[in-house]
Amino acid sequence: MNTVTNARYDGLADWYDDRFVIGGEPHQPGLLELLGEGSGPCLDIGCGTGRNFETIRASGREVVGLDYSSDQLRLARTRTDGPLMVGDAAALPFPDESFGTVMVMWISTDVDDFGDVLREATRVLRPGGVMIEYGVHPCFNGPHVVYNDEDGSRTAHTTYRQPGWHEPAPYWGEGGIRQHIGMSHVPLADYLNAFLSTGLVLERFIEPEGPGVPHALAVRARKRA
Incomplete structure (x- = not known):
């Protein structure tokens, strides 16, 4: 995980929680x-302030949260009694095959x-276990996208093909997550190839309900037994 960029989440937990979690x-x-x-x-990788803990419990599972920001975990602690830890998503502090769900x-x-x-995430998943990935839609959400508030449309710039970290752009807007944190980009082909590199069995893709132009893309995959 990019140390400099993610350190910026420290000190922003209250702003983040108020904008993305409270009242949602x-x-x-x-x-x-x-x-x-x-x-x-x-295991909830990138658990933030605990936005998804209620969902984990509602599914019958127990929360284990991991995030790079100790400030985010400060608020996450108010939403669970389960284990929470600061950690790098690219170097998880768990043995192989530790979790049935990630x-x-x-x-x-x-x-x-x-x-x-x-x-x-695949390494720490048990055979037969399920991985859920849920987040930014590679095509319609990212540092290459302009949000058109008047009609809900989105405009994609040619920087769509540029993977990795993007420099701030005039169309990023003020006060949003991109201005506070910065943003990396994973083009769709790279996104799909990342899943293929895991050897997981891809079971389902969804573009969750929301704006007319999809904001998120989610995947359910399973580790071979």
Whole structure:
């Protein structure tokens, strides 16, 4: 994970929680259904302030949260009694095959190598276990995209083909996550190839309900037994 960029989440936890968590829907669209019923510990990689802990519990699983920001975890602690730890998504502090379920939440734009994160998540997943990845839609959400508030459309710049970290652009807007944190980009082909590199069986893709132009893309995959 990019140390400089993710250190910026420290000191922003209250702003982040107020903007993205407090008053939001109890379950992100489609996430509970994609996760399905289960049991045992579920590792929530990039758990932030605990936005998805209620969903994990509703599925029958137990929360284990990991985030690079100790400030985010300060607020996450108010939403669970389960284990929480500071850690790097690309170097997870767990032995092989530790979890029956792993969630990778909204971090594709925060890491240097999305493939490394998925491969680490696969490493700690037990045979037959489920991985859920949920986050930025590679085509319609990212540092190459302009949000058109008047009609809900989006404009994609030719920088779509530029992977990795992007310099701030005039169309990023003021006060959003991009201005606060910066943003990396994973083009669609790289995104899909990252999953193929894990050897997981891809079971389902969804573009969760929301704006007319999809904001998020989510995947359910399973480790071969």
